[in-house]
Amino acid sequence: MDQVYQAMDEMKAAMNEHVDLVSDLLQRLSSELRSGFGPAVDNFVGFFHAIDWKEPWLIGLLAFHVLLLIVVILSRRKVNFQLSLSFLAFVGVYMAERINRFLGENWKSFSSQNYFDPNGLFISVLWSGPLLVITILIVVNTLITLCGLIVKWKRAELKHRARQARAKKD
Template sequence: MTEQKAENISSIPIDGFSKLRITSIWTFLMSVQWSEPWLIGLLVFHVVCLFLTVLTCRFYRAQICHFLLIVGLVYSAEYLNELAAMNWRSFSDFQYFDSKGMFISLVFSIPLLLNAVIIVMVWVYRTFSTMTELKTLQLKRKARRDKREKSD
């Protein structure tokens, strides 16, 4: 039984940079060398993307374009992962891009999907607000109509 546990523990990968056993998403993210320029650029990209998400809340058409761009980037993450896996030596010190796409999903797709969720929540809120205003106007119009009919 202890041999089986030892075998299972030894099958858990150890990161070459941080010497951590990668057992969860958190230890995986801790094993990434975040000081690499391309990762800093990716973080800046996500901050700018979040800023644009907040900024475009008042501009419906711009937000639609932003949303479609986000969805397109998430859709192309698999192709970006393959491209980055083939060319990682040109921009990175470590090979982060695995065949299952865990790294690109965590650091690229999930933040973009969170932006998309924020945009959808804004759209749902706007839709409910518009429906509420419409129903209020309908009730006021009906009340005025009923008042005119009673006075006639």
């Protein structure tokens, strides 16, 4: 009987510990939600203002992303071409660390300041981020195209079955 009480006490202690842990997590979440998005917005605004947006290479980078987005939109019906574009975008994201290292070593030849920190925040936001967004658009477009193909296939199948049923009647 003592073992049962001891097991019950251990279970009660474990439950109390779990309740305390969950309570602590909820308090942290509540305090973060009460603070709002202010700190995140402040960090974004600070990041945005730290960049000299008039540098030619930055304008070229942004133009590249806009051009790539336009190509993706215009080629939305060419699934194979978009597959190639998404593969190239993934290669660009994969190479981001090496690109960041190379540009960090050679920034003086094309930039007024070194944006290429070892953590890769800048390259992630201005290189990998837009490439990933464009790739997501390609994936969504591919899924929409596949859904359309499935509908066409099912309609053709139903028409074929209806023809077969009519042929059996005759």
